[in-house]
Amino acid sequence: MTPPSLPARRSTSAVAKKCTRLRASVAAHWKQCTRCSERKERHPVELRQLERFLAVVDRGSLAEAARQVGLTQQAVSASIAALEKELEARLFDRAPGGVTRLTDAGHALVPHARAQLAADQRARRDISNLASARSGTVTLGIGETFAEDIVARAVSAILTERPDLRVNLVQGYSEQLMARLYAGEFDFLAAGVSNMTLPAGFEARVIYSARDIVACRAAHPAAQLASPTLADLQGYPWLVPYSRPSDVDVITEAFVARGLAPPTRFIGTDAYRVGMRLLASNDLLIMTSPALLANRLVRESYGIHVLPVDSPGVTRHASLVASSERPLSPAADTLYAAIVAAAADDGAVQRPPAVRQA
Structure with a gap:
């Protein structure tokens, strides 16, 4: 490519020097652009190229590698040539009959190629396991x-x-x-x-x-009654979830609906084990889900007794x-x-x- 030239002009000495510098600058810029346009575009190494490279390494010849990967010998040879061109290094010394021997560059590439293919297989396996919920x-x-x-x-x-x-x-x-x-x-x-x-x-x-149940410790006075009523529960403090203040309203409204004086003492706790220990060692009452006391071991460990009352409670x-x-x-x-x-x-x-x- 011929760089464009600036028209020669007759001028004063200062103008002439300026034009000379300008022509030199344009020429240098044009040369740089030419080198950029002629620079080889690099392509990333593909996994299939590494797979074919390792097939040649493992089988010892282009022909055997071609049979392993299901391609023609010419296709495998072309793939290796493209890989060598990309890496700018010869990977194999070829012998008659397609027999190959690794060069120093080839030896250096082998562990990296195996690592890349192994990483690809792990990624595919992990993604497959996630999709099938196996991991x-x-x-x-x-x-x-x-x-x-x-x-x-x-x-x-x-x-x-x-x-x-x-x-x-x-x-x-x-x-x-x-x-x-x-x-x-x-x-x-x-x-x-x-x-x-x-x-x-x-x-x-x-x-x-x-529906919620009402429970207390086995030694609670209400637990000694065969058929306790809500009136028998008056005056006792209640254990309620700290994060659910609405339970206080439910308990209060149950007593008021029966014309009874509502409880005035409540202990709020979201600490399950502490709450169970308090219940097991004090004359407290609790309105809770049956699931919380469904485990027989829990009831026996803490000595919890379920009272046969139908109120208070929430479904x-x-x-x-x-x-x-x-x-x-x-x-x-x-x-x-x-x-x-x-x-x-x-x-x-x-x-x-x-x-x-x-």
């Missing part, structure tokens, strides 16, 4: 209303089939866990929604419904709560389905999915 992580929040044995059976079932799946279980009161679900900490929640109104973008599938709907706008991951969807199946086997009342939004 990955699912985090579930479990409220006090939801039966623990249903969740335990569901988790046991999926871990038997998918031992590489990681499951995180976080237990607490439903109201506490709801806020953490909305913040994105959980994949979904197994909890009692009762009269809660879910915000837009979340839905609850009711698995079963259960709570044990539900699976999840985002209606963001699909569950394959791992979370697998656990969700396993919980539904375990509840069905348990004879829990099944209800169709329901969306309650603000």
